[in-house]
Amino acid sequence: MAPDRAVAAQARPEQEFFCFRVGDLRFGVPSENVLEVFRAGLLTPLPRTPSFIMGVTGHRGEVLPVVDLLRFLSKGEARIGPRTRLFIGVTGSIVAGVVADTVLGLRRIPVSEILPPPLGGDSAAEHLLGVVQGSTAQDGINLLNFHKLLQTARQRAVAR
Amino acid sequence: MSLDTPNEKPASKARSARKAPANKASAAAPPAPLKAFTDTLLTVLAGNLQARVPKELVGAGGEEMAHLLNQVLDNFASSEHRKHVAAQEIDQALDALISLVREGDLSRWNTTTEDPQLGPLLEGFGKVIETLRTFVREINEAALRLSSSANQVLAASTQHETSSTEQAAAIHETTATMEELKHASAQIAENAGSVARVAEETLGAARAGRGAIGEFIQAMQQIRSDGVAVADSIAKLSKRVERIGTVVEVIDEIADRSDLLALNAALEGSRAGEAGKGFSIVAAEMRRLAENVLDSTKEIKNLITEIREATAAAAGAAEASKTATESGEKLGAVAAQAVEGILAGVQETSDAARVINLATQQQRTATEQVVASMAEIEDVTRQTTQASKQATGAAAELTQLAARLAELIKRFKAD
Numbered sequence: 001m002a003p004d005r006a007v008a009a010q011a012r013p014e015q016e017f018f019c020f021r022v023g024d025l026r027f028g029v030p031s032e033n034v035l036e037v038f039r040a041g042l043l044t045p046l047p048r049t050p051s052f053i054m055g056v057t058g059h060r061g062e063v064l065p066v067v068d069l070l071r072f073l074s075k076g077e078a079r080i081g082p083r084t085r086l087f088i089g090v091t092g093s094i095v096a097g098v099v100a101d102t103v104l105g106l107r108r109i110p111v112s113e114i115l116p117p118p119l120g121g122d123s124a125a126e127h128l129l130g131v132v133q134g135s136t137a138q139d140g141i142n143l144l145n146f147h148k149l150l151q152t153a154r155q156r157a158v159a160r
Numbered sequence: 161m162s163l164d165t166p167n168e169k170p171a172s173k174a175r176s177a178r179k180a181p182a183n184k185a186s187a188a189a190p191p192a193p194l195k196a197f198t199d200t201l202l203t204v205l206a207g208n209l210q211a212r213v214p215k216e217l218v219g220a221g222g223e224e225m226a227h228l229l230n231q232v233l234d235n236f237a238s239s240e241h242r243k244h245v246a247a248q249e250i251d252q253a254l255d256a257l258i259s260l261v262r263e264g265d266l267s268r269w270n271t272t273t274e275d276p277q278l279g280p281l282l283e284g285f286g287k288v289i290e291t292l293r294t295f296v297r298e299i300n301e302a303a304l305r306l307s308s309s310a311n312q313v314l315a316a317s318t319q320h321e322t323s324s325t326e327q328a329a330a331i332h333e334t335t336a337t338m339e340e341l342k343h344a345s346a347q348i349a350e351n352a353g354s355v356a357r358v359a360e361e362t363l364g365a366a367r368a369g370r371g372a373i374g375e376f377i378q379a380m381q382q383i384r385s386d387g388v389a390v391a392d393s394i395a396k397l398s399k400r401v402e403r404i405g406t407v408v409e410v411i412d413e414i415a416d417r418s419d420l421l422a423l424n425a426a427l428e429g430s431r432a433g434e435a436g437k438g439f440s441i442v443a444a445e446m447r448r449l450a451e452n453v454l455d456s457t458k459e460i461k462n463l464i465t466e467i468r469e470a471t472a473a474a475a476g477a478a479e480a481s482k483t484a485t486e487s488g489e490k491l492g493a494v495a496a497q498a499v500e501g502i503l504a505g506v507q508e509t510s511d512a513a514r515v516i517n518l519a520t521q522q523q524r525t526a527t528e529q530v531v532a533s534m535a536e537i538e539d540v541t542r543q544t545t546q547a548s549k550q551a552t553g554a555a556a557e558l559t560q561l562a563a564r565l566a567e568l569i570k571r572f573k574a575d
Binding site: 016018031032034035036037038039083085103105106 | 416423424427430431440444
């Protein structure tokens with residue numbers, strides 16, 4: 001926490017991201033879009049939905065659709081185990097559960113360190129705000145444009 | 161000398177008879193009739209005993225005279241003839257005697273006589289000679305038999321000597337063999353003694369082995385009971401480890417929930433803005449602690465897995481050890497039985513060796529006695545050989561003597 005505190009002390013502009021890992025990919029979602037994290041419980045599959053909708057689950061009396069980011073971004077397929085987390089993402093009126101294998105934590109990232117997404121990339125690139133380089137290529141975090149992502153997802157789901 | 165005597169007497173008689181006529185003639189020349197007498201007498205004296213006075217020359221007066229003289233001459237001639245014959249027979253007898261004495265020839269005695277006076281003498285001689293002949297014959301026969309017997313004695317004696325020598329050699333050989341036998345039995349006794357000693361040592365070793373096997377079996381039983389205890393302990397340990405695993409699961413669960421709680425607390429703090437900043441920091445710290453706990457429980461789980469594997473291996477090992485000790489006990493029992501057999505066998509060997517030792521000692525004593533007896537027999541045989549040599553020498557001498565006697569006797573011709 002010492003680095004966080006040191007970053008906070010500086011007047012440089014920074015943004016807080018909720019960082020997690022799915023499969024081999026690391027993602028970051030702006031922390032204001034995240035309501036809560038809980039353990040993935042029993043999922044009920046929904047018929048006639050796109051494959052990235054894994055199903056629905058109940059949480060605190062609400063029914064939430066659960067999104068598999070890997071399928072949505074065509075990067076593979078998420079698996080649900082005993083330690084798999086779900087976080088509740090919210091943007092505007094859209095609320096959805098998103099599968100995360102491991103939650104890395106809340107990170108304050110200086111805006112100056114956020115790099116634009118690579119040009120000429122695949123379809124995933126359009127949902128990215130930018131990229132933060134890590135010490136290695138694996139440690140790099142893809143910062144998601146969560147608002148756009150959920151809207152696109154809802155459009156796709158509804159379009160069917 | 162005396163041989164001439166019979167001839168001399170008649171000669172002197174003749175001379176004396178002749179002397180008288182010679183004296184008569186020299187005294188005076190006789191007349192013619194007388195001359196016939198004289199001539200006749202001279203002729204007779206000269207040796208012609210056949211000469212007779214011729215009757216025609218003497219006269220009538222002289223016939224009687226001539227007849228008488230002729231008768232005298234006849235008597236004289238016959239007497240002379242008898243004397244001559246006797247002398248011849250005596251010569252013949254003397255020749256025979258001389259030949260007998262010189263050559264031992266008794267066969268040539270066949271002298272006879274008509275002379276009644278010589279008859280008994282010759283007859284006596286003849287009887288003596290006959291007796292001698294008989295003696296010579298018997299002696300000859302006896303000498304022959306003696307020679308034959310002496311030869312037989314010599315042969316027998318020689319044979320006896322030979323066999324006595326052979327006997328001596330055989331006895332010597334027997335003595336040597338008995339000596340060897342004595343040495344051999346001594347060797348056997350010694351070997352049997354060492355066998356007995358070795359058997360005694362083996363007996364001790366086998367007894368020690370029996371004790372060791374007993375201890376081995378006890379140790380095996382101890383190991384088996386220990387192994388059972390170890391297996392029990394391992395089972396208990398396994399249960400405890402499982403219990404620990406359960407507890408760790410609980411801890412893990414709690415840590416996981418703590419993690420989530422801390423994460424949500426951080427999100428809450430974040431939403432509170434600047435006011436919740438410190439709260440978020442504390443929550444992040446808590447989350448780190450929860451992650452540490454999770455790391456630790458993960459490590460514990462790994463350790464438990466290792467322990468489980470180790471206890472499974474230990475349980476297997478204990479089982480194997482149990483099986484091994486059981487077979488070890490069985491083997492020990494077999495070995496104990498084998499050692500019992502060895503003990504019995506060694507005991508028998510020891511007894512047998514002792515008996516052999518005793519027997520060979522007795523044999524040695526007996527052999528020594530036999531050797532002593534053989535020495536005595538050898539001594540006696542040597543004496544016997546000596547004696548038989550002497551006997552052979554005597555027999556040879558006797559044979560020679562017999563031969564010489566036969567030779568001597570041969571000189572007497574009995575037939």
